Amino acid sequence: MHWGRRGAAAADAPPLPRTAVELRDVTHAYGERTVLSDVTLTLTESRIGVIGANGSGKSTFARLLNGLVVPTAGTVLVDGLDTRTQVREVRRQVGFVFQDPDAQIVHPTVAEDVAFGPTNQGRPADEIARRVDEVLDRYGLDGHRDHPAHLLSGGQKQLLAIAGVLVMEPQRVVFDEPTTLLDLVNTRRVAQVIEGLRQDVVVVTHHLDLLAGFDRVLVFEDGRLAADGSPAETVPWYVARNA
Template identity: 40%
Template sequence: MIEFRGAGLRVDEYDIDGAHRQVTILDGIDLVLSERRVAVIGPNGAGKSTLLQMVNGLVEPTSGEVIADGVNPVQDPRRARRQAGYIFTDPRSQLVMSTPLADVELSLRQRIRNRAQRHQSALDLLTRRGLGDIAARSVHDLSGGERQLVALTSVLAVEPTIILADEPTTLLDLRNREQLRRAFEELDQQILCSTHDLELAASMDRVIAVESGRIVDDGPAGEVVARYRERMTRQADAGVSR
């Protein structure tokens, strides 16, 4: 379970003349997330990624706190990052080894000391995700969808209890988006996913809409997505009319 207790973030900013101001990224977020699959939707700059990054300590709130499976990421960031794996929008940001097999083996290094066992476990994990045939291929030769599934496999290798996915389908075509959606459905871990992909969001158990750093809607996926579409359409129409 993930809890946001009045969590907020204000950052310093300077204009081109050097004048200082504080900008609110998130403001007083109160949430208890117990559902297995939760999506966060909202416009660019709404604070979606920041919300996810607070869960494993990539970003520290300047007010309030976040508790993820009993761990405060500010107090124990190492444990928080072990239990909450982060998947970036572009998997090239996190695939650091030359092949999928080597990347997953790297994730297993702390948990499996024996090299032969680690190699076999990495291959088993990739095969389970349908990636066994590309295990030894260069990561540079993989499709976007293959890279994202390898990134997911590397994160799962450390056995987290929470998966944080930051707009994971942005760079994927329809087939690969569907493949990733199905992979999410099969996972036992709790998933918190920020996304512009409203089809992916609608497949989740719960959706939270964030705008200008605040929660503006929260509830069953289909209902929240439908209301979000209506709001964005109205705002687009208002912009065109001006």
């Protein structure tokens, strides 16, 4: 079962500008506990997977990419923008979808929650309305627009969290274990959504089948980048190492 190839919707749509994310000698610690050490790399590919055991540093790495976490040492740049000093501009470029959608849903109804991001960006009211309508229709949420957001099913909540990011039209989206809390049907649905995006994506996951067809997979181990290459190279290496 493989979900990683980009769908026709993504292939037929006009390409978005590409983002380049650079990490230069990045280390991050929570108090005295170092969770990432000396990470230097550049991300330019369209589809990048991130894997590793729990506690390996992969979620902290993901949060560094749009300034949710800033490095204790070193620098993270998004198209030359420093996440430490230009975080608002960085987040226009890089969206973030959390593992638990309840951490991301902030407004009472579905439509209000989707409208929050572009409203916060200062978009005109007519543009916000158009974007909200488009994204709710795209992800099958239009019939729930006035529904209490926190009463949606788990799969619908994850789609709402994704819609709330995509309505702001970032160039790259980071997904932090987006299918971990979902059943198989909703895992497939979210995988299909990711597959069809025009945006560049970074996907942190334990579901290795999701990464088939990706351009690049990073493996983290004990806070360090342990492997970096194509899925055909890195996924078998990771599986064998953890057999």
